[in-house]
Amino acid sequence: MADIYIVYTAVDREVARRLHDVLTTRWAVWWDEQLVGSYPQYIEAEMRKASCVVYVNSETARDKDTIVGELEIARKQKKPIIPVLIDDTEAPYPLGTYSAVTLGAWTGDQSLEGWKQLVIKISEVVAPREKPPRPDTILEDRLRLPGLFMSVSSHETQLSPEDAISVAAAFRYPNVLLSAYDWDPGRLPGAGTSAAEQIADHRAAALDALRKAGSLILMDSGNYEASRRGDAQWTPKLFAAALARAPHDLACSFDVMNPSRDPKAAFDEIVAGVHRDRAFTSAPIVPIVHAPRLDAGGHDLEHFPILLRDLASELRPPLLAIPERELGPGLICRIKATMRIRAELDALPFYQPVHLLGTGNPWSIVTLTAAGADSFDGLEWCRVVVDRASHRLNHFQHFDFFIDQSMNSPYEVTQAAVRSDDIHFAGKTAIHNLDYYAEIAALLQDACRRKALEALVTSLLHQANTRQLTQAVPDLFK
Incomplete structure (x- = not known):
């Protein structure tokens, strides 16, 4: 019937x-x-x-x-x-x-x-017989799921924003997250001088090249950089001006950094902020939702999944963004929290993709995908260097020990970059990392289509760690 x-x-x-x-x-x-x-x-x-x-x-x-x-x-x-x-x-x-x-x-x-x-x-x-499945793509096929965004920031990275954007454009990396904070003229190095104007011109040219390379651009709120620098003057008005200055395909909301512990009040705060931000851009808004803070430290996750479900029902965004660090002190806690969130979101009539902010570690990416997250961003590609053999992260300066991995890359741009005398050490390291993350994204997408995530997780974490993971979270791969 x-x-x-x-x-x-x-x-x-x-x-x-x-x-x-x-x-x-x-x-x-x-x-x-x-x-x-x-x-x-x-x-x-x-x-x-x-x-x-x-x-x-x-x-x-x-x-x-x-x-x-x-x-x-x-x-x-x-x-x-x-x-x-x-x-x-x-x-x-x-x-x-x-x-x-x-x-x-x-x-x-x-x-x-x-x-x-x-x-x-x-x-x-008529009630659906099954929960909504994760789609292969969203945003008119521009974002494949699971998706990995490479983040660009002026805060504590090995590449300036303009250099990072140029490297991503040269590699033709498909998904890039930028920070609105780095597009405010008053926050450029040497603000108000001709040197700052040159930096602004270089960033604009790099972004133009990135867009011509076909990358999907997600503009972050800038609150990460502002909070790390103790900049209390960063406001929605400055965020709006940055959005007007930098072309983008998606924009995060100007997040409510410390929402109320009352779920109804938090809901109202976040919805009001999203409606405000929708007036700043014609691009879809990705709400950033922070978990309420506990007085003793950490975050209150008791009502958090329900809050996220209610926000998704009200706003129906392309992605719902959550800072990974707020989901618990360790990875297993974060996996369990993500599973609770996914279970609540799957009660909706439609599939609501979840984006985890600040997730660039390969182990975290694959296990949190299994838990129900759909896309991620991280700065690791321009802060550390990845060992393709072990899938572990190392100090950026240790790229010397992994050059051979890039020499054997299937990507010609990676091989050419490593051999070039015109590309500096940081640029070569970043391209090595982009090469790795592009491959992991492809493997992750293929594993999801084939329902073979457990095999992929095991190949990255190895048997002993996967066994420990499944003992701690028995339902992870069910």
Whole structure:
């Protein structure tokens, strides 16, 4: 027995196929690809079994007699009908008065607001049989999940922001996080001088090259740098000016650094901040949600998963960002906290991706992915050097011992950089790291598609550490 019956015309078959393929992961779905024999013989019987009808409306469909006939049968059977608009054509009378969702030329992007509206409407009629699965991509296929962003910051890294951006552009790294703080003229080295103007010009040129390389740019709020430097003068107004100055594809919210321990008050604070920040940019806003602080130190996580679920339900963001460091003192605590968050978010009708801020350690990335996180950012690529053989991080100055790994890289840009006399030590080390993180991202995405995360985690952590992990968190890979 089907939960959903899809009505569509042959011209719109590709959209109907995408709808069928994605909806089938959570509901029983019927469409005429399953039909055997005479169409009129089955249509009324199959529709009678279904709980609701999803109608793909288009210029071709609205005036087609067979489509009008199917919809009339659905109305006579008193089936809830959800029109899905894939062009500017109004739905036929009387469906024009029905609550519809707009998908446009939908490619299967589950981060689209119209898609979230559709699954919410369906869930109101018939409960899903499965929790929402992690999509392979979001943001019109620009961000593959799990995704790794390389962070760029002026605070305690081996590369200036302009140099880091240039290295990422040369490597054509797909996802980069920048800090709005580093795009404020008053916070550049030598602010107010010609030297500062030159730095600003170099950063702008580097960012232009990065965007031409096709990178997805996530602009952070700048509160990380401001808090580390004790800069109490960093404000939403300066953040807005930085967003206007630096082109980007996504922007984090100007975070509420110490939200109320009262969940309702914290919810209101964060939602108000996101609505304010949406006026600063046309790009989607990624809410940063901090856990309330405890007087004795640490963070109060008791109501945190519910707060995140309520925020996701209200704001429906492409990503929901959480500082990893606030999820517990050790990795196992953080894994358990992430699992609780994922369980709560999976109660939503749609899949809500989670981004963990400040997560660049390979062990953390793979284990927290297994726990339910979907994307990460970290500064490790421009602070330390990774040993590809052990997947461990070492002092930046130890790159000398890992040059051979870069010499054997499958990426020509890495091999060329290591051999070049024109690229300084820090640049070579950073490219070595980018090479590694690009490979880990690809392995992680492949493991998720094949449902083989446990094997990948074991290959990084090795048997003894994986055994300890599964003993501490028995449900991690279930």
